[in-house]
Amino acid sequence: MYIVKKTVHVNKRKNIALVAHDFKKDELLNWTLKHKDILKNHNLMGTGTTATIISQHTGLEVEKFASGPLGGDQQLGAKISESLIDVLIFFWDPLETQPHDPDVKALLRISTLYNIAIANCETSADYIITSPMFSGEYDIEIIDNLANIENRAEQIKL
Ligand SMILES: O=C(CO)COP(=O)(O)O
Numbered sequence: 001m002y003i004v005k006k007t008v009h010v011n012k013r014k015n016i017a018l019v020a021h022d023f024k025k026d027e028l029l030n031w032t033l034k035h036k037d038i039l040k041n042h043n044l045m046g047t048g049t050t051a052t053i054i055s056q057h058t059g060l061e062v063e064k065f066a067s068g069p070l071g072g073d074q075q076l077g078a079k080i081s082e083s084l085i086d087v088l089i090f091f092w093d094p095l096e097t098q099p100h101d102p103d104v105k106a107l108l109r110i111s112t113l114y115n116i117a118i119a120n121c122e123t124s125a126d127y128i129i130t131s132p133m134f135s136g137e138y139d140i141e142i143i144d145n146l147a148n149i150e151n152r153a154e155q156i157k158l
């Protein structure tokens with residue numbers, strides 16, 4: 001499938017989504033405490049319970065969406081498709097089944113499709129936050145929604 005791409009500029013101040021499954025929330029909280037001095041200079045958001053726990057225990061301002069199982073993962077996915085999230089820190093749990101597994105997969109799929117930085121565990125999150133790219137500006141290549149819609153509309157035989 002031929003895909004038209006476009007360039008999106010990522011600012012120094014990043015939009016960062018924070019998400020963790022229940023048995024991973026302590027790991028993500030510890031990670032945010034460890035990197036609080038860096039994170040305070042960025043726009044933070046997250047699924048409902050994760051965002052609440054992090055803001056309560058770190059004092060960081062974290063915009064709160066719906067809880068993951070109640071649509072929060074999908075809300076974040078929608079933001080990613082609008083290029084409103086630059087980094088996804090998602091400590092998902094490989095040892096537990098989730099009632100909203102399709103939403104979890106959708107969030108991981110859409111963040112990969114839109115070529116944003118994704119960390120799924122502490123080590124990869126450490127790599128991202130200490131990268132020179134994290135503290136600077138850069139451009140990413142992403143799928144060009146509008147151009148692809150036009151192409152598809154032309155190709156579909158009616
Ligand atoms: O379930 C989640 C991600 O899939 C996280 O949701 P909460 O932050 O509301 O627990």
